Amino acid sequence: MRRPRLARSGAAQPVGLVPAPEPTTAEGLLTAAARGDEHAFERLYDLLAPAVFGIVRRIVRDLAQSEEVAQEIFIEVWRTASRYRADRGSAQAWVLTIAHRRAVDRVRAAQAATNREQRSMPEREFDQVAEEAIERLERARVHTCLKALTDLQRQSIMLAYYGGHTHREVAALLDTPIGTVKTRMRDGLIRLRDCLGVSA
Secondary structure (H helix, E strand, O other): OOOOOOOOOOOOOOOOOOOOOOOOOHHHHHHHHHOOOHHHHHHHHHHHHHHHHHHHHHHHOOHHHHHHHHHHHHHHHHHHHHHOOHHHOOHHHHHHHHHHHHHHHHHHHHHHHHHHHHHOOOOOOHHHHHHHHHHHHHHHHHHHHHHOOOHHHHHHHHHHHHOOOOHHHHHHHHOOOHHHHHHHHHHHHHHHHHHHOOOO
16 A cells, blocks of 8 residues: 655755654654654554554455545545644544544445435335335444443444454554453443443
8 A cells, every 4th residue: 555645835944953853653753744744644654554454444345445545544644633632542543533434434435326326226125225224223323322432432342343353453553451441342332232222
C-alpha cells in the first residue's frame, strides 16, 4: 500500500532556528502532522499503516477496495490531525476509529447500491422486504446502544467483534493493559445486552 499524496502547505522552516527533536511516538507524530510536518506524517503512516490496512481488510474484504479505503483514511488523518485530543485516548486508537468508520461506510455504501438494484427488480417477495427492514432496525438499535458506552468500551468491542482482533491485539492497539480491556469489554457487553433488552 502506497503513501497518499499530500497537498503541500508551502510553509518554510524559519532561517536560523534550531529544529526541535523529531517525535517518535504516534502522539508526537500526529501532533507534528497537525502543524503541517509532512515528514512526521510519513513516519506516522509507516507506523500505523499495517494496523489500519488490517482492520480495513477484515471489514471490506476486497483487496483493491481495502487499499483505496486505507488511502482515504490517511488523507483524512492528514486533514483532520488538529482535531486529535490526547486526553481522549491514544493517537493509534483515534486513527483506528477513523479507519473502522471509513471501512464500515464503504461496506454500507456497497450494500446500499445493492439494495437499490434489488428495489428495481419487479415483484420482490414480502418476506425479503420485511427481513431487510428488521435488519436495518436492529443495526440502528445496536448503533444507538454503542454510543451510550464509554470510549474504551466501545473501541474495545468494535475492534474485537467488528475488527476480529483478540483481546491481546485490542490491548496493543489501544495501548491499554489487557486486564483493563477485558474488564471494559465485559462491562460494555453487559450494558449493550441491557440496552438491547437481550436476556442473559
